[in-house]
Amino acid sequence: MAAAGLFMGHLSNYVLFTKTLTAQQFTALTVIMVIARIFDAFNDPVMGNILDVTRTRWGKFKPWIFSGCISTVAVVVVSFTNTLQGWSYVILFGVMYLAFSVTYTMNDISYWGMLPSLTSNADDRNKLMCLTNIMCGVAAFLCGLIVPTFTAGKRVIGGSAVTAYAALAMLFCSLMLVTQSLTLIGVKERPLPAKSAAAGNVSINAIIGVIKGNDQVMWNGILLFLHFIVYMLVATMAPIYLYLSFGYNGALTSIFTTAGMLAASFVIFLFTPISRRFSRKSLVRTGLSISVTGYFLLLLFGSFWPGNLSEYKFYALTGANMLVGLENVFYLILLVNIANCVEYNEYITGNRNEGIIFSVRAFVSKLGMAVGLLLSMLIYLAVGVLGFTNRISEIENAVVRGEILPDAKSELIDAVIREVSAGSANALLCFLSLIPLICLIVAYVIYSKKIILSEEKYDEIVRELTARISPETVETVNA
Numbered sequence: 001m002a003a004a005g006l007f008m009g010h011l012s013n014y015v016l017f018t019k020t021l022t023a024q025q026f027t028a029l030t031v032i033m034v035i036a037r038i039f040d041a042f043n044d045p046v047m048g049n050i051l052d053v054t055r056t057r058w059g060k061f062k063p064w065i066f067s068g069c070i071s072t073v074a075v076v077v078v079s080f081t082n083t084l085q086g087w088s089y090v091i092l093f094g095v096m097y098l099a100f101s102v103t104y105t106m107n108d109i110s111y112w113g114m115l116p117s118l119t120s121n122a123d124d125r126n127k128l129m130c131l132t133n134i135m136c137g138v139a140a141f142l143c144g145l146i147v148p149t150f151t152a153g154k155r156v157i158g159g160s161a162v163t164a165y166a167a168l169a170m171l172f173c174s175l176m177l178v179t180q181s182l183t184l185i186g187v188k189e190r191p192l193p194a195k196s197a198a199a200g201n202v203s204i205n206a207i208i209g210v211i212k213g214n215d216q217v218m219w220n221g222i223l224l225f226l227h228f229i230v231y232m233l234v235a236t237m238a239p240i241y242l243y244l245s246f247g248y249n250g251a252l253t254s255i256f257t258t259a260g261m262l263a264a265s266f267v268i269f270l271f272t273p274i275s276r277r278f279s280r281k282s283l284v285r286t287g288l289s290i291s292v293t294g295y296f297l298l299l300l301f302g303s304f305w306p307g308n309l310s311e312y313k314f315y316a317l318t319g320a321n322m323l324v325g326l327e328n329v330f331y332l333i334l335l336v337n338i339a340n341c342v343e344y345n346e347y348i349t350g351n352r353n354e355g356i357i358f359s360v361r362a363f364v365s366k367l368g369m370a371v372g373l374l375l376s377m378l379i380y381l382a383v384g385v386l387g388f389t390n391r392i393s394e395i396e397n398a399v400v401r402g403e404i405l406p407d408a409k410s411e412l413i414d415a416v417i418r419e420v421s422a423g424s425a426n427a428l429l430c431f432l433s434l435i436p437l438i439c440l441i442v443a444y445v446i447y448s449k450k451i452i453l454s455e456e457k458y459d460e461i462v463r464e465l466t467a468r469i470s471p472e473t474v475e476t477v478n479a
Helices: 002-018 023-053 062-081 086-118 122-151 161-186 204-213 215-246 250-277 280-304 307-325 328-349 354-383 385-400 406-418 422-450 455-469 471-478
Strands: none
Touching: 002 062, 002 086, 002 122, 002 161, 002 215, 002 354, 002 385, 023 062, 023 086, 023 354, 062 086, 062 161, 086 354, 122 161, 122 250, 161 385, 204 215, 204 328, 204 354, 215 250, 215 307, 215 328, 215 354, 215 385, 215 422, 250 280, 250 307, 250 328, 280 307, 280 328, 280 422, 328 354, 328 455, 354 385, 354 422, 385 406
């Protein structure tokens, strides 16, 4: 997750601060990223269908986890260790970005698709989802803490962002190889059932049919789509806003990001006990309300904080970001809902289709991130961010070539940052706050009106499915 997080969450910042690009080249990169994300999104259901028909001596999921892991590592390493500039880099970027769309899909769909196959018990599934997300949260926490701290500012590895990103790519890819090996060796899949009558060759019509025929998959997918627009927009734009407002200091960005992740981790650790005590609908209402408040405070503090107290402005924004992080309860509930849609699909169609249903999570997440990334890049062009980041990139690469001493780098970059107008920084903040706020309000309206797969409904479905298999056993238990 750390290696993929570096690629998906920090590649745009790597480009901004290590590559010198014209507006045309930056636009080309933006088009490549959006096309690749959309291709990736449509590739996910195909991978899910492939999973549904996969049968090997090593199981249904592990071969794809293994091959996806190895190929993803190769792509990430090349993406962060090259020294190309201009159109040559644009071409390499396009090849690597499209390759990542294929390699990580193989790994991600098969990994998450394995989860609902391990248990059908609601409490056990909540625990499993919670534990998996804790590990993902640890990886995201490490990314959010380590990457800004050691790629910008006084603690940069090797004296330049160029060398720092290369070193971190090697580190995170090594961790990915080790941790995924633990899954491959230590997790045992349940015995595979025979192929269902609906299984066959990969068919787009079959994929669309499963998704269209399951209204809860569709609506939960739309909600995940909104969540990932917000996620990508904030992850991409927040560091740039902080750099332009408070200086080229990765430590401040790490504090800001880590504070939000700590709040999100708090939700993960408490999710199992609070999900037993409160309904998912009430948790969604509470989590989204707090998060919307956080975005409103970000906008308020960033725009109207008194000038004579400006040294405390960063900490006020960080506190608001902690409220934003509590939205993670909404994401966890959507993951549980998607997992529960497997039984719902079996209830209404007779087929589980785990691979296709879990591919919806990856499908809409990548589609949502594509939209969030597109919005971010368009905002950068509109606000004029590229003019400042190109100058910083030239300084970073001059350090690698030995033309500028690392000690002199900070002073030169600070001079560039001082030229950024308050209006440009505030424009970034407005987009960073208002777009997520609107998305989350829309998400709550959809959840409250369209999601019917409550705890009670899911239990009813499981009892019905059990009765279909062994009516006599269910009658005995009920008696």
